[in-house]
Amino acid sequence: MLNILIVSIMIGGWGFGRLFRYVKLPSAVGMLVWGILFGIIIRKGWFGEILNGYGLVLLKQIEPFLKSLALVVILLRGGLGISREALNRHGWTAFFLSWLPALFEMGGLTLLLHFGMGFSWQVALLTAAILSAVSLAVVVPAMLELKQSGIGKKKDIPTLVLAASSLDNVVAVTMFSLVLQFISGNNQDITRALWVFPWSIGMGIILGGIVGWGLSLFFEKNYTKIRATEKAIIILMFSLMAIQVGDILHVSSLVTIVMIGFILLERSPKVAHEIARKMNVLWVAAEIILFVLVGMAVDINKVFSLGLAGIGIIFGGLAFRSLGVVIATARTHASWKEKLFCIIAYLPKATVQAALGSVPLAYGIVGGETILALAVAAIVITAPLGAYLVERFSVPLLHVDLGEKGGR
Numbered sequence: 341m342l343n344i345l346i347v348s349i350m351i352g353g354w355g356f357g358r359l360f361r362y363v364k365l366p367s368a369v370g371m372l373v374w375g376i377l378f379g380i381i382i383r384k385g386w387f388g389e390i391l392n393g394y395g396l397v398l399l400k401q402i403e404p405f406l407k408s409l410a411l412v413v414i415l416l417r418g419g420l421g422i423s424r425e426a427l428n429r430h431g432w433t434a435f436f437l438s439w440l441p442a443l444f445e446m447g448g449l450t451l452l453l454h455f456g457m458g459f460s461w462q463v464a465l466l467t468a469a470i471l472s473a474v475s476l477a478v479v480v481p482a483m484l485e486l487k488q489s490g491i492g493k494k495k496d497i498p499t500l501v502l503a504a505s506s507l508d509n510v511v512a513v514t515m516f517s518l519v520l521q522f523i524s525g526n527n528q529d530i531t532r533a534l535w536v537f538p539w540s541i542g543m544g545i546i547l548g549g550i551v552g553w554g555l556s557l558f559f560e561k562n563y564t565k566i567r568a569t570e571k572a573i574i575i576l577m578f579s580l581m582a583i584q585v586g587d588i589l590h591v592s593s594l595v596t597i598v599m600i601g602f603i604l605l606e607r608s609p610k611v612a613h614e615i616a617r618k619m620n621v622l623w624v625a626a627e628i629i630l631f632v633l634v635g636m637a638v639d640i641n642k643v644f645s646l647g648l649a650g651i652g653i654i655f656g657g658l659a660f661r662s663l664g665v666v667i668a669t670a671r672t673h674a675s676w677k678e679k680l681f682c683i684i685a686y687l688p689k690a691t692v693q694a695a696l697g698s699v700p701l702a703y704g705i706v707g708g709e710t711i712l713a714l715a716v717a718a719i720v721i722t723a724p725l726g727a728y729l730v731e732r733f734s735v736p737l738l739h740v741d742l743g744e745k746g747g748r
Contacts, residue, residue: 438667470700544599638694
C-alpha cells in the first residue's frame with residue numbers, strides 16, 4: 341500500500357540520516373543507503389503484497405513529481421542564496437566554472453570509454469554526458485549550510501559553487517540530448533539542436549527574471565495579506581509550472597528556477613528571507629524523499645558487474661573534472677586551499693545519473709546495460725564520498741567567520 345511505502349521511506353530515511361549523523365557522516369549518505377537497502381527489500385519481494393502491490397505502482401507514477409518537487413526546493417534555496425554582489429565579485433570565474441569542468445570531464449570520459457571499454461565515439465560521448473553532471477542535491481544544501489555557518493564567507497566560495505553548479509547540469513543534460521538525437525537517427529535536427537544550449541540558457545534567464553519580477557511585485561503589494569507559508573506555496577507552484585513551460589519551449593527549467601529566487605532576493609530581500617526560511621523547513625522532508633528515491637533506483641549488483649576498470653574510469657573522469665576546476669579558478673585570488681575545496685565540492689553525482697542512466701538502455705543503444713551500471717556506480721561512489729569530503733574539509737580549507745559560525 342502506498343501509505344506504508346511513504347511511511348517506510350520517511351521513517352527509514354530519517355532514522356538512517358540520524359544514525360549516520362551520529363557517527364559523524366553526512367545524513368544524506370544515510371538516506372541514500374536506506375534507499376538502496378529498501379530497494380533491495382522491494383526487489384526481493386520479502387514483504388509480499390504489502391510493499392509490492394498496487395502501492396508500488398502508484399509510487400512509481402508519482403515518483404517523477406516527488407523528485408521534481410524536491411529539485412524545485414533545492415534550486416529555489418540555491419537562487420535565494422545567491423546575491424548580486426557575490427556574483428559581481430566572482431565574475432568570469434563563475435562563468436568558467438559553470439561549464440569548463442563539465443566539458444573537461446566529458447572529454448576525458450569519452451577518451452577513457454572509447455579506448456578502455458571499446459565504446460564507439462558517439463556512445464562514449466553520450467555516456468560521458470550522463471556521468472559528468474554534478475549533483476545539485478548534494479552540492480546546493482551543503483553550500484547553503486556553509487553560508488549560514490559563516491564558512492567561506494570572506495571570499496564567498498560557497499556562493500561561487502552555488503552559482504556555477506546549476507549551469508554545469510545544463511551543459512551535461514544539453515549535450516546528452518544532442519548526442520542522443522544523433523545516435524537515434526534524427527540527423528536532420530542536429531543543426532537545430534546546436535542552438536538548444538544558448539536558447540535554453542538565455543530563455544531560462546528571461547523567463548525566470550519575468551516570473552521573479554512579477555512575484556516580487558505581487559508579494560510587496562500584498563505583503564501583510566499573505567503569510568510566509570502561502571508565499572512559499574505560491575513560488576513553489578510557479579516553479580513547478582516553469583518546469584512544464586520549459587519542457588514545451590525547450591527552456592532550461594534549472595536556470596529558470598534559480599533565476600526566480602535570485603531576482604526575488606534582489607528586488608524583495610525581506611520576502612526572499614521569509615521564503616528561504618520556509619524552504620529550509622520543506623527541505624527536511626524533501627531531502628529524505630529525494631535521496632531515498634535515488635537510492636531505491638540503484639541496483640547494487642550492477643556496480644559489482646563493472647569491475648575495477650569501470651570504477652577506474654569514473655575516477656579518471658573525476659580527475660579530468662578536477663583539472664577543469666583548477667583551470668577555471670586559475671586567475672582568481674582564491675588560495676590553493678579554496679581551489680582544492682572547489683574541486684571537492686564538484687565531485688558528487690546523483691540526480692542526473694539516476695534520471696538518465698537507464699535512457700540508453702530504453703533506446704536499445706549498444707552497451708546500454710554497461711552505461712546503466714556506470715551511472716549507478718557513479719552515484720554509489722561519488723555521492724557519499726563528495727558529501728563526506730565537503731563536510732570534513734570545509735573548515736580546514738575555507739576561512740571561517742567566527743561571528744556567524746554556529747551549529748557545526
